[in-house]
Amino acid sequence: MLALLVMAPAVFLADFSVARANDFEQQIEAYAPKVKAWLSDPAVIDAVKAQNAENANLTQADIDKLDTEWRAETSASDKPLIDKVLGRDLSKFLRQKADETEGLITEVFVMDDKGLNVGQSDVTSDYWQGDEDKWQKTFLVGASAMHLSEVELDESTQTYQSQLSLPIVDADGSTVIGAVTVGLNVELLE
Template identity: 60%
Template sequence: MTIHHRIRIAAAAIAVSLALCVAQGARAQDHVPKATAWAQKTLKGWMADPVVIDAIKAQNAKHASLAQDKIDALDKQWRAETKAGAKPLIDSVIGNPLSAYLKKKEADSKGLVTEIFVMDDKGLNVGQSDVTSDYWQGDEAKWQKTYSVGPNAIFVDKVDQDESTQKFQTQVSMSVVDPASGKVIGAVTVGLDVEMLMEM
């Protein structure tokens, strides 16, 4: 085999590898339009329910004058409670009517929804189906790319593999709008099982 032949074979192998990488990258993004369509068709309707709107508006009023140092303190308390026996802050959120509503939506999805949590106008949890690792989401893309953007904002995150279940999941987030005023009052994030999503 001549050196030129070897170079041609090597070049062909590199071209095939690059093509595979491009194809895999494209497939990895296939979940974005699917997740976006699901959010527009299903999640938007869920978020228009009075139990969602009323809970967010009530917490926005309660937290209207909440300064960043108090937000940080609450977030620190939440993180500590995730590992503690007594969980007053977590229990106050996970035990409220909005959380009960979100838990039912997750259960009714038959595995498609892996988690769902709603945030107020500061990025603090209002209700959730499962306990999150932190209380404040205001410093994360799920809140910054929805609530801070506008009423029609939808953000779909990358696909991750859950270490405990070994399943591939993504998160789709969107702004929550008050139907009466048309104003953005909060945001929601939903974890989705990617395999189930792609089969829809």
């Protein structure tokens, strides 16, 4: 009997390793309106619009250089670019939103119109998301887009998560100005 109890968690976790986002699609889609509700907050809209204006003239070479700098900083003791982003009011807002979920949100980050991080709850492995589905299948698609990733084990949190990505829309309701990605611990979805 004890052997069965010891094996049960391993079997449970093994099931998650083969799960796909579709296995939790209904629960994630049901959660999406909660995220959308705080995406219209001025803390989000104003920060994205400010970074869009600041980065309007960046070339792809500039973006690649920033991304390389970010990646190097993730393992460095001096992290000026990372500290700049994590110190923003938007990052504090996103950490608060994640904290309020008591573990359901494992990470959240907001991207500008080039796919660069504007704010985030935790450090991401890279600064430029513009070459990834989370940005391409939301920002480039339009105001009603939604992208769900497959369920994966997140090494940093040791949780099985799926990423919900949505466009960020300006106050006019139709102009896409950025995107957000929210990591959701699928074990805590209702």
